[in-house]
Amino acid sequence: MKAPSFQYVLPQTLEEALRAVHEMEGARILAGGQSLLAMLNMRFAFPEVLVDIGRIGQLSHITDHGESIEIGAATRQRDIEFSDLIARRLPVLREAILHVGHRQTRNRGTVGGSLCQLDPSAEIPTIAMAMDATLTAASVRGQRQIQMADFPAGYMTPSLEPDEMLVAVHLRPWARGHGYAFEEYARRHGDFAIVAVAVLIELDEQGVVDRVSMTLGGISSMPVRVSAAERLLLGSRAQAADLKAAAACCRTVEASSDSHVQGWYRQHLAQVLCERALKRALARVER
Amino acid sequence: MKAIDKPSTVTLHVNGQPRCGQAEPRLHLGDFLRNELGLTGTHLGCEHGVCGACTVLVDGVSSRSCLMLAVQAEGAQVRTVEGLAQVDGPLGVLQQAFHDSHALQCGFCTPGILMSLTELLETHPAPDEAAIRDVLSGHLCRCTGYQNIVAAALKAVAAVQRGGQP
């Protein structure tokens, strides 16, 4: 399983990279390579040019802007895993990142790479959706912001122009003491999730839910916010019955079927995992 | 910044030695190490990033060499199984533990596992069984059933704590 031929470009700056993808026909960004190089080895993709952004320092950073944290697109997943800042202020991301592949995967894989690959079961896109991330895309024409909800254009297809690339993702941390949980079910440790759930929740002083986010990964072709569940929980006291009702909303989310897993099982898993995630998230709330 | 489409020279350090070889862009690091540099201890079991047999250390961290292009290793410090012991020298602590614990049978997956466990031992003071199995989850072995590999790793942890080099 040897890759087909391609040209290789190693830009030193973001400008060089943007020019390369703009000028060169059939160019694809090479970030961590954990998805793309496997696809190439299996001859599932035939890019004419690979633009390697792995040496562009400005694309690899974790920056605290106070209200938001900016993560460069080429930031290695391992840097997220070992970042104190992320652990403190984006704990659900930290919890999720431990499920991403294996040690070797996270050593090279990048945040932006995972976001642009948009594998339906991938953890990072699920978190980005859960946290209403804002993505910064750049091209020779300038930069623009894309809300995560608008980012997936279809199955494994980001809303990026052919010569556009992701440069950063912005995540706004939830209030200190918020509850969070990431649950996933996979056949083996490190496998892509069959279904994953990300929950964030905040309670006011009276113990009433005043903010909640519930997102499913793996259930269909892109991460799904279960808004019906969120509406049910908002304003509730998050009692057992509320959690059950919220989790039951997963049954109405459209679920894909493939040769390995049927849709009903995805819905069923989603329901079970949602309830578990909600319970864990609530247990974490610091009152 | 020009596009490379033909074989070019890749210069790097492997097991502490400066090495160089030719690589066209699509040549992955595993093939480069094996065929250009003659270091055939790193094996290829799947070439799609699951079996872990091709694992080497690149700048201190474990990487699947089938999911890295040789050209990406320009200037890198790469360590392979051949570097775990001196030629004709004694086996390293981890290798010795594998031998004592019968942690290898056919030996094909072993080099990759040795490199991943080397990373673990060098970065964690006292990994427990769960941490070891977690690292091993990135590796497939069809022969041993992993039990003796875990035992060997624990043995090596104990030896390192007693003052050995990982």
Added chain:
Amino acid sequence: MTANHPGSGIWQSAPRVEDDQLLRGQAQFLDDVPMDDACHACFVRSAQAHARIVSVDTTQARGIPGVVGVFVKQDLFGELTSWRMPLGFALAALPENTTPFVLVDHEVAFVGEAIAVVVASSRHVAEDAASRVQVHYEPLPVVANCRDAVRPDSPTVRTELSSNVLQRYTLAYGSVDEEFAKASVLISEDFWAHRGGGHPMEGRGVLAKVEKSTGTLMVWSSTQMAHELHYTLALMLGQPEERLRVITPEVGGGFGAKFMIYPEEVVIPALARKLGRPVKWVEDRREHFISAVQERDQYWSVQLAADREGKIRGLRGTLIHDHGAYTPQGTNVPYNAASSITGPYIVPSYGLDVSVVHTNKVPVATIRGAGYPQAAFVMERLMDRLARELGLDPVECRQRNLIPADKIPYVKPLKSRAGLPLTIDSGDFPALQARAVEASDRPGFAARRQASESRGRLRGWGMANSVKPTGRGPYESVRLKIQPSGTVAVYTGALAMGQGLKTTLAQLCAPHFGLLPQAIEVLAGDTAMIGYGHGGFASRQAIMAGNAVSQAARKLREKVLKVAAAVLGVDASVLQLSQGEAHSLDFSHRISLARLSMLMKGVPGYTLPLVDDPGLEETVHFHCDAQTYAGACHLCEVEVDPEIGHIEVQRYLAVQDSGNIINPQLAEGQVVGGVVHGLGNALFEHMAYDEQGQPLNTTFGDYLLPTAPEVPPIQVIFAPSPTTLNELGIKGVGECSTIAVPAAVVGAVEDALWSRGVRISEFPLTPMRVAELIGHSRASEKNR
């Protein structure tokens, strides 16, 4: 874990001689063998499961720089004596047109079948060219499921066939109908048993070159059967046997996938000879999925008859076995399953109608376990049903049916495929089972189940017995030689693929010469070094090669002492062997083995020290046609998450009778590895195809092998009943521990979910399936 005792000695855990090179990354597997000027091959494989090949256009492919050639079947005319592979195990009565083609040109019968081969300067270029070969197919009807293929109105998987039923036979004995008519208890059940591929971490590979100075065609192959390959190449290439040499490099696992002579192994040497250049083919993982032999579906529909005490009176039913598109090597898998199902139990009457059925998929041949796991699954599930039906303890129910020790040797009423009686020569099955139960802390299960429940998990307990004949004959060969350099060398037709063969043979040989195992050089699988051999499969090598080397060492030791006595002028009884010398106790008389060997090579005009054949050499072909039976009893506990169907094996105990154990540490490693392969079969491995015969799992991403976190603590206990069929009293190990696993694990899951009304009669068992059985799908029973 067994302690490691450094030093020589049989029955000890001597450390492995293989390890040093492997640990340093210096061992040479097939793709590591240095070869200047080699070109690289890539096969063009069928993308369709059944189609007529209308045309194959290689023009574009041939034009790619770096391509040496693109070859279709016709291009090998002149290199081959036949377009079809010979039947492996040629004594079976099978139609002539059943074997695979070397390359196909008119019709493809499975996805992955080789149509053409590209040879180029690198594998990369070869793959580039292969993707440019244009094959024009005209689809033909695909038969993807053996239950469809068996129907008389089914289209055939190859147009040269008139029926997809390759074999239909009944194995029977006793008065089945009578027993069923009067039985008090009848259990009926349908089972689906599925196993996948071998998937050694090193795939297949062949390297061939004509050594020009002697005209010898040298072939390296990652194989489990070097001499069979030699025979096949001589036949297929018309290459004189003495100008053909097969060398086996380090083999990175076999598991049955390399217990086969493949078309690729014929094509590559043919090309090397044709081109006058070394040619290498190294399989990639996808190729292993679509062209290496595998096991797959068996559908059993069976009934068990028993009396009120739970004693089995009869077993009958039907088996439909998915055989794949061709027969490369006989039909052992279904025969093994059909003839072994009664296992270690007394079953007074039996009748099974077996249909061995072609499908448009990769050919099926033996993978570790060779059909035994499927049969054990059926038998053990029926046992559990019987126990439940009668309210009996499953242990007791089995106990009542196990062959008692006083009935051993037990002649099974069925015969082997060669027509020989199947005789269980040794084994105390009740004691084996009792040992297992005792070691499993069964009384503590109730508390463990409660603890599981407190965490929302359902805990179950399962057990399974199995027995396997080991030591497949007719022989294995060892040539033992003391070279004039003093090296003690063992050349054998047996083959190493990870099981520590070299260490085992060295351990058996070394003590006879007062040496450590590390001092013995073992060379396996080189047809130039030893003329005959069979290789590694069917859990045979410890027995066959082990006894051969033991006998050879004993004989050679006698000769060495005789020669030394003659040279030193003393009586042989005062001499001993140690440290490479023959010497008296006080070393007043001494002579090195090297000098003795040199003296026995002779000097013209002088008599040999001993009037005997020259040299210090013994060749032994250990003969044994009767197989010795290795029993096992497995117990396991699982936890099931009833909400999502997740199964976690919590503990696993394997009690194994492999007779006397040469090296306990190595044997234990084999058992643990075999159990984990069995776990793969039980819970993870599914070689799935769609209705068009397209394989759905062709990567390790969707075909799942167990990894370390999925493996429970596995406890191994050896409980030997040594055999008298060979001097060493040893039995095989390699496959034994794979057999009982699916039965034990699935039994445990069913036990966990019994109160939920779940009944399980299939494997592999996935969480989704468990969730469905529990009722979470609210959908009707799946039609598989």
